[in-house]
Structures are given as C-alpha cells and as structure tokens.
Amino acid sequence: MDGPQTTLFTAILISAIALTVFLIYFFVILLRQQRINRRLFREKLHAEIETLEKERRRMAADLHDDLGPSLLAIKFQTSSLELADPVDQEALALAHTRIDQLLEKIREISNDLLPSALGRKGLAAAFEEFTRAVSQNAHTAIHLSIGCQPALPPEKSVHLFRVLQEIVHNAIRHANAAHLYIDWTENNGLLSITCTDNGKGFDADEVSGRSRGLGLNNIVSRTEILGGKLYLDSTPGKGTRYSIDIPL
C-alpha cells in the first residue's frame, strides 16, 4: 500500500475502533439504565401493594372491631325495650333481622379484605376454604390439589393468597371456565403452582399493554414481590395456564 492508501486504511481502522467503542459504551449504559429502571419499577410496585394491604388491614380492623361491635350494642340495647304495641314489636324484630344481615355482610367484607383463616389456619387451609365458598356460587368447578404446606411468612402468605384469589376470580368472571385445576407442589425449595382453566382465554400481549386488565397486573406485581416468576400461556378460545414459581 502507498502513502494515501495507508492513510485511508488507518482512517477506516480508527473509525471501526471508535464505532465499536461507542457501541459497547452505548450498550453498557443502556443495560445499567435498564437495571435501574427495573429496580425502581419493582420498588414502586412494592410500595403500591404494601399501601393497599395496609389500607385493607385497617379497613378490616375498623369493620371488625368498631362497626360490628357498635351494631351488636344497638341490637342488645333495643332488645331491652319493652314494647306493648305488636306493630312496634314487629318493626323491632325486623330491625334486628336487618342488623343480623348487616353483621353477616360486615363479616363477609372483612373476610374479603383480610381472610381471618389465613392468620389462624395458614395459607393452604385458607385457600381451600376460599375455593369451597366460591365454588358454591359459581359455575366453575375448582379442582384443588395441594401437595405441600409451604412455610411462608405472614406477609408473603397474604400476597400468594391474593394471587390465587385473583386467578380464581379471573377464571370465573372473565374466562367463564367450566373447570379450574390448581396444583401446588414443592421441589428443591421452590413452590410451584400451576393453574389451568378451560375458559375463553385471552391475548396476554394485548392485555399487558393496558393499564388495567383482568387483575393480571395484580397477579404479576405480587408474584414479583414474592421474588417469583409467572409464566403465562393463554390463547383466545383455548383456556389459560398460569405457572408460578416462588422461592421458599
């Protein structure tokens, strides 16, 4: 090569090296930024869910400890009334029935907000209780197979309970599934839960783009908070399969 060719070749070589360095630097900062974004997003999700849970606990406690006892007190106080008029007595009896209905409703709402069985009997028993209650009023048959009793801390149990609750609600309300199979196993410190329904299915990519969709955001967020992974297979018309792996 003569002088100008050597100069041109050197220019090409320097351009190639410079381009390579720029691109490597570009991808390194991109990856670092993505890690930061992922962490911030996880923290935001965590804060949102924690706030939601705190608020639910507070509401459940208010209903259970304040409103319920107040209604009971009203019922007892009015029971002591000696009413002579049969019409008044009938009205009082009706009021007591209404109070009993209200108390029952409060218990239901309170249990929905924070299942009492979760604290008393543990996750597996609470979930069994929940599926039994739900099955009675739904057209979906829930087939539950619990192969282990995971030892999860209370706050993690709440998250997992909510995830499963949401999956059951999705199968009943949105998928119109006739059957929902839930398998629950533990392998090498990993809790694996598989939920398969034969409902109408959906396009997962389309749903994930929306801000709200089938409570799926809730399922994904809580799974992430548990440090787990959710694998979702769903095709319109062919049912949905959720596979959740959670480290114990």
Add this chain to the structure above:
Amino acid sequence: MSSLIVDISVYSAILPFIVLLVKWKKIPRTCLPLCIYIILSLFNELWADVVIRLGHYPLSRPISNVYVLAEPVLLIWQFRNWKLFVGRTRLYRAILVTIALAWMVLVVFGTGIHSVTSWYRIVSCFIMTLVALSNLHFIFVQNRSDFLKSANFIVTAACIFFFSYRLVHEIFYMYGLDKDLDFLRDVYVIACLNNIIYTLLLAYALLWTDRKQPYLLRY
C-alpha cells in the same frame, strides 16, 4: 494472518447453524425468519468460498446479490414477529417495499445482478440500523426481562453493531474501489472481524430462543 481471519469469518457461519440444528425442535415458530436467515447466510458464505477457491469469483455475485435482498427482509420479518410493528403494518410494508425497490433499481437495473454495488448495501444497512434501533427502543420501553437472556435484545444489538459498521465500511470501500488489491483485502479483513462477532452473537441469541420468558408487566 489476514487469510486466517477471512477463513474464520466464512466458517463462523457454521456455529449458529449448529446451534440451530441442536435446538431445532425447541425453537418457537416465531423465530422462523431468524432460522431461515442463518441457513441462507451459511449457504451464501460456503458458496462464495467454494467458487472463489475454484477461481470462479463472478459466480458468487448473483447469489450474494440475492442474499443481500433476503437478509434485511428476513430480519425485519423477525422483528415483526417480536411485535415491533404491532399497529404499524403500513410502516412494515413500506420498509419492505423500499428495500425491494432499492434492490431492483440499484442492483437489477443498476449495475446488474452479476456485479457488486455498494450503493444498495449502504441503503439496506442504513435501513437495518434504523429498524434495529427502533426495536431497541421498543424493547427498552416495553420489556422488563433480563436483556442478556433475551434473544430479541441480543439479535437487535448484533444488528446495530453489524449493520452500522458495515454501513461505514461500505462507504469507505466504495471510496477505495480504485485502490490496489492489498488495500481492499486489508479493509475486507476488518469487515470479516465484524462478521465473526455478528455470527457469534447470533449463535448466542439462538441459545435463548427456546427459553420461556416470564410474564412481566410493562413500565
């Protein structure tokens, strides 16, 4: 040394092909364009190598010219399968039509299919770099999975690296076409190094195509 790099560059196309054969049954259907691309690139490299070794260099040109049309088409089809063009079908078609028109005008009616033109390669590399950058932006905004385990990201990064360099290389190559063979060979060696890195990245990306990605929320 330079002939060794050229040989490695030619035969490096075998590596992604081997990964493809090993993983064939597990690779999802959405990656079909990438698979066809890997098979075609191996065929193109081997054909060119054989005819050049036999002393019939001009015979490699028609195949090479068809290959440079198939290359961006297959990669853009692959990006489409990775949801880059969701709701933007017109853009997808416009890009493919632009590439096809550029090929017809600059290759078929321009220099002819039996000769090499840098102009078409510059146009296709420019388009491919832009499409790959768009896909990178799409991944960065929509995807929260681990990028280093995502075939989509690895292929996109490989494309940005490969086509942006090839764009610069083609421009310099065009400028130096009247230079002597030593000069052209030395410039070609740099392109071969780029090609080796590209095929290695494609092989690595193929390793991740069959891995089930966890379902994640978008930002």
